[in-house]
Structures are given as C-alpha cells and as structure tokens.
Amino acid sequence: MSPHRIDDRAPVFVISVAAELSGMHPQTLRQYDRIGLVSPCRTAGRGRRYSARDIAQLREVQRLSQEEGINLAGIKRILALQDEVSALNEQVETVKAALQEMVARPGSRVFSADRSGRVTPLRRGERPQRSDGGALVLWRPERRR
Template sequence: MNIGEAARLSGLPPKTIRYYEEVGLVKPSRAINGYRNYGDRDVHLLRFLQRSRSLGFTIEEARRLISLYEDEGRRSEDVKSMASSRMAEIDRKIAELQSLKRALADLSERCHGDDGPDCPILEEISGDRTGR
C-alpha cells in the first residue's frame, strides 16, 4: 500500500510516517519506481508508535518499546520501568504547571483589570517592580 493508505490505516499524517522512516523506526519496502510500499506489519508498527507517542514516550523510548515488543525473551520489568519513569516525568511536569498556575492566579488577583495602566502581570513579566 502507498503512504496515503498507510496514513489512513494508522491514523498518522504522511509527514510523520516519513519522519519515522527517516529516523529508522519504520522501513517500508520500495517498489521498482522508488515509491514506498507499506505492508500490514508496517501499519501495525505505525499504530504502535502512534499509541506510544500519545502516552508521552519519546522517539528513543518508542524505539526501545518496539525492541522490547519484538523480543520474545523480554522482561516485563523493563517495560514497567519505562512506564514508571514516564509517569515520574509527567508528575514533575504537572507540579511545574501547578506552580505556574498558582503564580498566574496570584498575579491575576493583584491586577485591578480596570482602565488604568498599572498591571502587576506586566510588571512581573518585565521584571520592573516600579511600575515602569
């Protein structure tokens, strides 16, 4: 099948599929005319990549997950360790976002939001505590 059909079946845009090929995650065969020829295994792999990326795994982590998936002698603890590391990173990002939200809430509360020029939000962003 061509890249358009592979894109439709995998739910990924052709540009992403070409990128995955460029970084060596998928290796479709080539027809005599040079066009990519995707098989069922390629589409399965593309779906696997789409799902792993949607769970927040990086390209290199997705590469490792593919390797583990294809290794019948894999240890599930290796996969669980990757998932645990990803969850810890997500927790770190959530804490960072919550801190940002608290800072913005504080600034928003201190801003009068009227037709006057004073704005603690802009003062904080500019680093100017004097009002200009």
C-alpha cells in the same frame, strides 16, 4: 482458515493509504522512515510500500506517544525489543518442535542444543561439537515399563 490468506508482512499499501489507516499524516510516516522507527519496503522506483504489520506498528507508535508520553527514541527501543521477543518466541517454537520429533524417535534419548537453536541427537557418552563456543546437553531417561 482461507487458502488465500494475506501475509501481514506483504508490502501492499502506498504511503497515502498507510497514512489514512494509521491516522497519521504522510509526512509523519516519511519522518518515521528516516529515523528508522517504522521502515517500509521500497519498490524498484523507491516508492514506499507498507504492510499490515507496519500499519499496526504505526498505530502502536501513536498510542505509545500520545497515551503513554514516550519519546520516539524510547518507542524505537520498545519496537526493537518486541521484534526480538517475537524472534525468540519463534526460535523456541522451532526448538520445541524439533525436541518433540526427537523424543518420539526410539533411541534418541540424548541430544544437544547449540546457541543458534539447532538440536542434534547424540549417542550415550558422545560429546557435542562446540563450534560456536558451547552447547547444552539434555538427557531424557528411559521410561520403565
């Protein structure tokens, strides 16, 4: 992987380039921005700047609309759910990494995970703090040698 990899969320494309890359008219992109379907970043002068991720979303909007016959309200909901799934997947990966780190440490056999995904080691018999209304307590038994 190149050390100069471009972030797919970096707002680099002006509206004319985004329109060309997505195969849409610039006015369509403006309309989608107004209704909150695909909202690009703004420059200090209020110009729109689209990212590679925005371009991919615009192409997906076009596909869902033309090939699947889904209306814009439905497409907006689909995109929101896809974003939510992506965020949840990132959170799961973070929790998995924290769990792997904790399991590798000797003596950290009991831990809790709160609703935000924060994992905290506990001593045996210790109860987790329930500041957010609940926590899941997990225990990994000692390995027999």
